[in-house]
Amino acid sequence: MSGLTPAFAYDIKLAPLFSAEETYSDNKNLEPEGSANAGFITTTTAGFDMTGKGNRSGFGLRYALQSVLDNDQPDTHQLYHLLDANGNAELVRNHVFLNASASARQRPKSLLDPVSVDSSTAAGNLQQTYSWSATPALVNRLGNFADSRLEYTHDEVYYRASSGEDSTADTGHYRLSSGELFGRTQWALDASYRKVHAGELDSGRFGRYAAELGYQLDRHWLAKATGGYEKNDYQTLRSKTDGSFWEVGLDWAPTQRSRMSVGYGERFFGKTWRASLEHERRYLTFDASYSETLTSDRENVLRPTGTIQIFDPNCPRSDPTCLPTDTVTVYETQPANSFFIAKSGRASVAADLGRHRVTVGVGTLEREYELTGEHTYEEGVDVAWDYTAEDRWRYGLAGSWSQVSFHPENRDDDYWSIQGQIGREVFRDARVALTLRHQTRKSTDPGAEYRENAATLGFYLHY
Numbered sequence: 001m002s003g004l005t006p007a008f009a010y011d012i013k014l015a016p017l018f019s020a021e022e023t024y025s026d027n028k029n030l031e032p033e034g035s036a037n038a039g040f041i042t043t044t045t046a047g048f049d050m051t052g053k054g055n056r057s058g059f060g061l062r063y064a065l066q067s068v069l070d071n072d073q074p075d076t077h078q079l080y081h082l083l084d085a086n087g088n089a090e091l092v093r094n095h096v097f098l099n100a101s102a103s104a105r106q107r108p109k110s111l112l113d114p115v116s117v118d119s120s121t122a123a124g125n126l127q128q129t130y131s132w133s134a135t136p137a138l139v140n141r142l143g144n145f146a147d148s149r150l151e152y153t154h155d156e157v158y159y160r161a162s163s164g165e166d167s168t169a170d171t172g173h174y175r176l177s178s179g180e181l182f183g184r185t186q187w188a189l190d191a192s193y194r195k196v197h198a199g200e201l202d203s204g205r206f207g208r209y210a211a212e213l214g215y216q217l218d219r220h221w222l223a224k225a226t227g228g229y230e231k232n233d234y235q236t237l238r239s240k241t242d243g244s245f246w247e248v249g250l251d252w253a254p255t256q257r258s259r260m261s262v263g264y265g266e267r268f269f270g271k272t273w274r275a276s277l278e279h280e281r282r283y284l285t286f287d288a289s290y291s292e293t294l295t296s297d298r299e300n301v302l303r304p305t306g307t308i309q310i311f312d313p314n315c316p317r318s319d320p321t322c323l324p325t326d327t328v329t330v331y332e333t334q335p336a337n338s339f340f341i342a343k344s345g346r347a348s349v350a351a352d353l354g355r356h357r358v359t360v361g362v363g364t365l366e367r368e369y370e371l372t373g374e375h376t377y378e379e380g381v382d383v384a385w386d387y388t389a390e391d392r393w394r395y396g397l398a399g400s401w402s403q404v405s406f407h408p409e410n411r412d413d414d415y416w417s418i419q420g421q422i423g424r425e426v427f428r429d430a431r432v433a434l435t436l437r438h439q440t441r442k443s444t445d446p447g448a449e450y451r452e453n454a455a456t457l458g459f460y461l462h463y
Contacts, residue, residue: 010052010053010054010057010059011052011053011054012050012051012052013049013050013051013052014048014049014050015048015049015050015462015463016047016048016461016462016463017045017046017047017048017049017064017461017462017463018044018045018046018047018460018461018462019043019044019045019458019459019460019461020042020043020044020045020458020459021042021043021044021120021456021457021458021459022040022041022042022043022456022457022458023040023041023042023043023120023121023454023455023456024038024039024040024454024455024456025038025039025041025120025121025452025453025454026038026452026453026454027121027450027451027452027453028041028070028120028121028452029114029121029122029124030114030115030116030121030122030439030441030450030452031114031450032446032447032448032449032450033449033450033451036450036452037072039070039071039072040071040072041068041069041070041071041120041121042067042068042069042071043066043067043068043069043119043120044066044067045064045065045066045067045082046064046065047062047063047064047065047082048062048063048064049061049062049323049462050062051322051323052087056089056090056093057087057088057089057090058087058088058089058319059085059086059087059088060084060085060086060087060322060323061083061084061085061087062082062083062084062085062323063081063082063083063085064081064082064083065079065080065081065082066079066080066081066082066119067079068080068119068120068123070123076123076124078119078123078126080104080106080119080126080128081104081128081130082104082105082106083102083103083104083105084103084323084324085100085101085102085103086099086100086101086102087099087100087101088100094139094141095138095139095140096136096137096138096139097136097137097139098134098135098136098137099134099135099137100132100133100134100135101132101133102130102131102132102133103129103130103131103132103301103302104128104129104130104131105128105129105304106119106126106127106128106129107126107127107129107301107332107333107335108125108126108127108332108335109125109126109127109335110125110334110335111332111333111334111378111404111406111413112406112409112411112448113125114441114450115332115415115441116439116452117400117417117419117437117439120454120456121452121454127159127160127164127335128159128160129157129158129159129160129164129301130156130157130158130159130160131155131156131157131158131301131302132155132156133153133154133155133156133302134153134154134155135151135152135153136151136152137149137150137151137152138150138151141179142179143179143181144179144180144181145178145179145181146176146177146178146179147176147177147179148174148175148176148177149173149174149175149177150173150174151172151173151174152170152171152172152173153169153170153171153173154168154169154170154171155168155169155171155302156168156169157298157301157302164297164335164337165198165199165202165337166198167196167197167198167199167202167203167298168196168197168198169194169195169196169197169298170194170195170197171192171193171194171195172192172193172194173190173191173192174190174191174192175188175189175190175191176188176189176190177189184215184216184217185213185214185215185216186212186213186214186215186216186222186224187211187212187213187214188211188212189210189211189212190208190209190210190211190212190228191208191209191210192206192207192208193205193206193207193208194206194207196296196298198298198337199337200235202296202297202298202337202338202339203234203235204232204233204234204235204339205232205233205234206230206231206232206233206234206294207230207231207232208228208229208230209228209229209230210226210227210228210229210245211226211227211228212224212225212226213225213226220252220253220254221250221251221252222250222251222252222253223248223249223250224248224249224250224251225246225247225248225249226245226246226247226248226249226265227244227245227246227247228244228245228246229242229243229244229245230242230243230244230245230267230268232268232294234339234370235338235339235370235371236339236370236371237370237371237372237373238268238269238370240268241268242268243267243268245265245266245267245268246265246266247263247264247265247266247272247274248263248264248265249261249262249263249264249274250262250263257279257280257281258278258279258280259276259277259278259279260275260276260277260278261274261275261276261277262274262275263275267294269294269341272292272293273290273291273292274289274290274291274292275288275289275290276288276289276290277289280316283351283352283353284349284350284351284352285311285348285349285350286347286348286349287308287347287348287349288345288346288347288348289344289345289346289347290343290344290345291342291343291344291345292341292342292343292344293341293342294339294340294341294342294370295339295340295342296336296338296339296340297333297335297336297337300333304333305333305342305344305346305363305365306329306330306331306332306333306346306363306365306378306380307327307329307330308327308329308330308346308348308361308363309324309326309327311324311325325350326350326359326384329361329380329382329400330346330361330362330363330380330381330382330400330402331363331365331378331379331380331402331404332378332402333365333378334367334376334378334404334406336367336369338369338370338371338372339369339370339371340367340368340369340370341367341368341370342365342366342367343364343365343366343367344363344364344365344366345363345364345365346361346362346363346364347361347362347363348360348361348362355387355388355389355390356385356386356387357385357386357387358383358384358385358386359382359383359384360381360382360383360384361380361381361382361383362379362380362381362382363378363379363380364377364378364379365377365378365379366378374407374408375405375407376404376405376406376407377403377404377405378402378403378404378405379402379403380400380401380402380403381400381401381402382398382399382400383398383399383400384396384397384398384399385397385398392424392425393422393423393424394421394422394423394424394425394431394433395420395421395422395423396420396421396422396423397418397419397420397421398418398419398420399416399417399418399419400415400416400417400418401414401415401416402414402415402416403415409445410444411443411444411445411448412443412444413441413442413443413444413448414441414442414443415439415440415441415442416439416440417437417438417439417440418437418438419435419436419437419438420435420436420437421433421434421435421436422434423460429461429462429463430459430460430461431459431460432457432458432459432460433457433458433460434455434456434457434458435455435456435458436453436454436455436456437452437453437454437455437456438451438452438453438454439451439452440452
């Protein structure tokens, strides 16, 4: 029974966190000019970071409970759960694996209403979203001929105080891929079936059956081609959602820390492109990707499109015990209860130069809704700089810009913000900081425009 050696002997690390902020805003509800109301907002956040690592398992968890109180309107007091968790375990050595993740975060209910840089203002347009997923997998190696993997995924998405529809999904996936016997030639047979249980507009069934063939040109280059058939059933204006598909692609891996992949093909909705590039160095991480696919708003809750998580090069995303060091929001996404074709591109770079840290994120998202034929286009840029001085002072500067085009509303919004922060460590693991910010939204709908100036005095504790 050696294969059943316990996988849950953890080396656990726990780091409590706490913050208290008092914000003065000259437009706390982000109203149009002439309707602004000023006031104080108190925000407190308490939680912890926890990581665990064993011989054949690991997890990372960050949780916090956040309280937001408008001092002039105590009846609008809001509580939010903030969670990012993931983990994996090898339950039976080399054969049975389990991966799981969960999240709780705030999202705007609608981009047509005021959207703030944080939860201290325009709280009426925030919704709490919850999601979790679990994937058990059975892996077998058929000698040097092939490897097989059979997995099942169950995931759920829930909304609080929102018009979003709660949903669940079940996915089965089987893959048989070539082994060492075939040398430079690689092949695979792949089949999956996914059923989404939601409201009438957001439910569907999606089947995909494919064969793949690749050839390793040399130690760095891999050429590959994929062909198959997909069978889908969901609410759409299209007369056909089934059909054959194909893709040709090229992978390049010049080093263990650098990878690139490109592909071009065709599906039932038209030609498709995809590309990805990853590069990691000791003090630098770079990531870029582009894809065109059929998806829905619930998938964006499970895997946020406009938000980029930054990881330390020495603690990569692939390690479940690693938590992101920073989160860059390049644009918010418009919630929708229907399927759409998404053309999504994004890139991020993070440089950790000792006392200086710089992060940059850019992204675009074009959506064509399958049920109405409407389009939205979203794009954004986020830049941040942080400097820690030798005398325990810390300085930060951040700016962002995003644009959203709504059709058929024929409305275009431009949003930008800038904020600066100065802080000082008062004792180990604790600091105080003063943050000044300005945010503005310009719109072709004058009633949607607003501007705000705010100052926040905060105390932050993270062991």
